[in-house]
Amino acid sequence: xxxxxxxxxxxxxxxxxxxxxxxxxxxxxxxxxxxxxxxxxxxxxxxxxxxxxxxxxxxxxxxxxxxxxxxxxxxxxxxxxxxxxxxxxxxxxxxxxxxxxxxxxxxxxxxxxxxxxxxxxxxxxxxxxxxxxxxxxxxxxxxxxxxxxxxxxxxxxxxxxxxxxxxxxxxxxxxxxxxxxxxxxxxxxxxxxxxxxxxxxxxxxxxxxxxxxxxxxxxxxxxxxxxxxxxxxxxxxxxxxxxxxxxxxxxxxxxxxxxxxxxxxxxxxxxxxxxxxxxxxxxxxxxxxxxxxxxxxxxxxxxxxxxxxxxxxxxxxxxxxxxxxxxxxxxxxxxxxx
Amino acid sequence: xxxxxxxxxxxxxxxxxxxxxxxxxxxxxxxxxxxxxxxxxxxxxxxxxxxxxxxxxxxxxxxxxxxxxxxxxxxxxxxxxxxxxxxxxxxxxxxxxxxxxxxxxxxxxxxxxxxxxxxxxxxxxxxxxxxxxxxxxxxxxxxxxxxxxxxxxxxxxxxxxxxxxxxxxxxxxxxxxxxxxxxxxxxxxxxxxxxxxxxxxxxxxxxxxxxxxxxxxxxxxxxxxxxxxxxxxxxxxxxxxxxxxxxxxxxxxxxxxxxxxxxxxxxxxxxxxxxxxxxxxxxxxxxxxxxxxxxxxxxxxxx
Numbered sequence: 001x002x003x004x005x006x007x008x009x010x011x012x013x014x015x016x017x018x019x020x021x022x023x024x025x026x027x028x029x030x031x032x033x034x035x036x037x038x039x040x041x042x043x044x045x046x047x048x049x050x051x052x053x054x055x056x057x058x059x060x061x062x063x064x065x066x067x068x069x070x071x072x073x074x075x076x077x078x079x080x081x082x083x084x085x086x087x088x089x090x091x092x093x094x095x096x097x098x099x100x101x102x103x104x105x106x107x108x109x110x111x112x113x114x115x116x117x118x119x120x121x122x123x124x125x126x127x128x129x130x131x132x133x134x135x136x137x138x139x140x141x142x143x144x145x146x147x148x149x150x151x152x153x154x155x156x157x158x159x160x161x162x163x164x165x166x167x168x169x170x171x172x173x174x175x176x177x178x179x180x181x182x183x184x185x186x187x188x189x190x191x192x193x194x195x196x197x198x199x200x201x202x203x204x205x206x207x208x209x210x211x212x213x214x215x216x217x218x219x220x221x222x223x224x225x226x227x228x229x230x231x232x233x234x235x236x237x238x239x240x241x242x243x244x245x246x247x248x249x250x251x252x253x254x255x256x257x258x259x260x261x262x263x264x265x266x267x268x269x270x271x272x273x274x275x276x277x278x279x280x281x282x283x284x285x286x287x288x289x290x291x292x293x294x295x296x297x298x299x300x301x302x303x304x305x306x307x308x309x310x311x312x313x314x315x316x317x318x319x320x321x322x323x324x325x326x327x328x329x330x331x332x333x334x335x336x337x338x
Numbered sequence: 339x340x341x342x343x344x345x346x347x348x349x350x351x352x353x354x355x356x357x358x359x360x361x362x363x364x365x366x367x368x369x370x371x372x373x374x375x376x377x378x379x380x381x382x383x384x385x386x387x388x389x390x391x392x393x394x395x396x397x398x399x400x401x402x403x404x405x406x407x408x409x410x411x412x413x414x415x416x417x418x419x420x421x422x423x424x425x426x427x428x429x430x431x432x433x434x435x436x437x438x439x440x441x442x443x444x445x446x447x448x449x450x451x452x453x454x455x456x457x458x459x460x461x462x463x464x465x466x467x468x469x470x471x472x473x474x475x476x477x478x479x480x481x482x483x484x485x486x487x488x489x490x491x492x493x494x495x496x497x498x499x500x501x502x503x504x505x506x507x508x509x510x511x512x513x514x515x516x517x518x519x520x521x522x523x524x525x526x527x528x529x530x531x532x533x534x535x536x537x538x539x540x541x542x543x544x545x546x547x548x549x550x551x552x553x554x555x556x557x558x559x560x561x562x563x564x565x566x567x568x569x570x571x572x573x574x575x576x577x578x579x580x581x582x583x584x585x586x587x588x589x590x591x592x593x594x595x596x597x598x599x600x601x602x603x604x605x606x607x608x609x610x611x612x613x614x615x616x617x618x619x620x621x622x623x624x625x626x627x628x629x630x631x632x633x634x635x636x637x638x639x640x641x
Binding site for chain 1: 351352353357361362364365368369371372373375378379382390391392393394395396397437438439441442444446448450451452455457460461464465467468469470471472473474475477478480481482493494496497502522527528529532553556557558559560564575577578579582586608609612615616620621623624626630633634635636641
């Protein structure tokens with residue numbers, strides 16, 4: 001259909017004689033400003049639905065940044081409640097930084113993120129490089145698809161998978177593995193010490209396929225001539241990886257890590273809420289700021305504390321991403337995000 | 339065959355046979371690690387309840403039984419209702435979101451539109467700063483008061499800055515400026531150009547975004563978790579979530595009467611519900627997977 005359009009359009013341009021052209025140009029210029037205005041108007045209309053959704057979903061809540069500074073009480077109208085609620089200054093933040101639960105959540109958020117950011121670079125890059133060396137590319141595609149599959153499984157379903165493995169009495173680990181080796185059953189859902197590994201495993205399980213594809217995409221952008229030249233000069237495979245592949249992947253690695261660093265105060269709610277099934281016995285190792293904010297608001301109805309933690313996350317996250325970007329721009333402008 | 343031999347002769351830079359075998363073995367192990375957890379859920383759902391009670395969850399049950407599925411389709415009225423809600427939300431949401439995202443991306447892709455960078459920033463800024471959970475919840479529950487309606491499961495996911503950027507990049511690379519200029523000279527309005535030229539040329543990109551949306555709506559439990567209290571608005575994911583957390587609650591509290599425990603879905607029925615909820619995604623996966631890969635590949639190119 002599109003090609004028909006092209007064919008239909010082109011002759012009309014070709015038909016204009018040189019005399020006609022100057023005439024058209026003169027007219028066109030005058031018409032252009034008018035046409036450009038109409039065109040811009042149409043563009044604004046196209047942008048409108050998206051702008052409305054962004055205003056409602058993202059920009060209006062920004063007004064709420066004053067909620068943590070007051071003792072918010074809802075009285076029939078959001079805006080008037082915002083104005084009339086009693087101002088309490090930094091009280092909620094003082095509470096936040098003296099509550100052991102909040103500090104624990106903060107610590108967990110940062111530690112898990114550091115582990116995740118490192119593994120999310122190392123594991124997919126290693127797999128992508130290994131995959132690019134395989135003789136049979138079709139099998140490579142199959143491996144890639146299989147590893148991408150968990151990305152599409154909903155987090156609630158993932159919690160069922162975890163449950164099937166780790167629940168006491170019936171769980172696969174207890175009944176099939178530990179029993180076979182004659183080890184006593186473990187009630188995983190009340191033993192925090194296992195969960196850092198379980199959570200890290202399911203993080204990798206869910207996202208490695210995704211990261212792998214991004215790295216394979218940027219690997220495929222590297223010209224094969226580099227490797228040919230290097231191997232003619234007698235470079236080994238390891239040398240090729242070290243001196244060609246890794247330097248050329250650097251930009252992608254930095255951009256992805258940068259995006260993750262900007263979210264270092266954001267725990268992955270889906271992972272930390274679903275995989276341990278919000279079990280209070282595991283909060284020591286499974287609670288992150290996002291699950292803490294959620295619990296404060298929904299379970300404890302502590303609006304002030306929840307909002308304070310949320311604002312802290314948003315502001316620090318924003319500052320961190322800007323700082324990281326400035327830092328990266330200084331030593332490698334190509335890798336900067338903006 | 340001849341082709342392979344010729345290739346072999348020229349590709350002097352490839353790894354040795356033992357290395358190739360080792361890499362393949364590693365990948366096969368990784369894939370087993372990735373797929374076997376899912377298989378367990380499927381196998382449990384087709385086990386007989388009795389073998390579960392005696393042997394626990396196993397990959398190869400002593401006895402197969404599909405009564406869990408029969409039970410769901412016969413008496414699982416709530417489940418089917420939740421399934422229906424998920425289908426409606428996913429259908430309306432994905433179409434609306436794709437349209438909104440494409441409409442937002444198109445002006446950003448046109449170099450003749452002067453304020454395009456301002457609007458790109460307007461969308462991008464939401465990815466680096468947000469008001470946080472509390473004000474976001476209050477906007478919907480206290481200002482617009484749509485938390486008791488179907489809209490709450492749709493509206494928050496209608497826009498996504500990353501997908502706008504992917505779509506814009508796609509439009510830039512697959513719609514030639516000359517074509518649009520030509521259509522303009524022929525007197526086509528912007529909307530006509532969008533629907534009759536841009537959309538058909540961007541089918542692959544739109545399919546990618548549409549599938550992203552489809553998955554986001556279908557897999558979502560979060561909106562229901564935060565906002566929904568009414569049983570009629572449960573989505574299938576949230577229904578599953580509720581079921582598992584109720585089970586944990588009932589089994590961990592010994593002072594709950596045995597009566598309440600007997601009403602719990604059987605072990606196999608739980609896993610069968612998980613299979614039914616994930617099933618459509620897995621069956622469709624081989625068909626849509628390449629669109630995601632192409633979407634991610636576009637996204638990976640900075641621009």
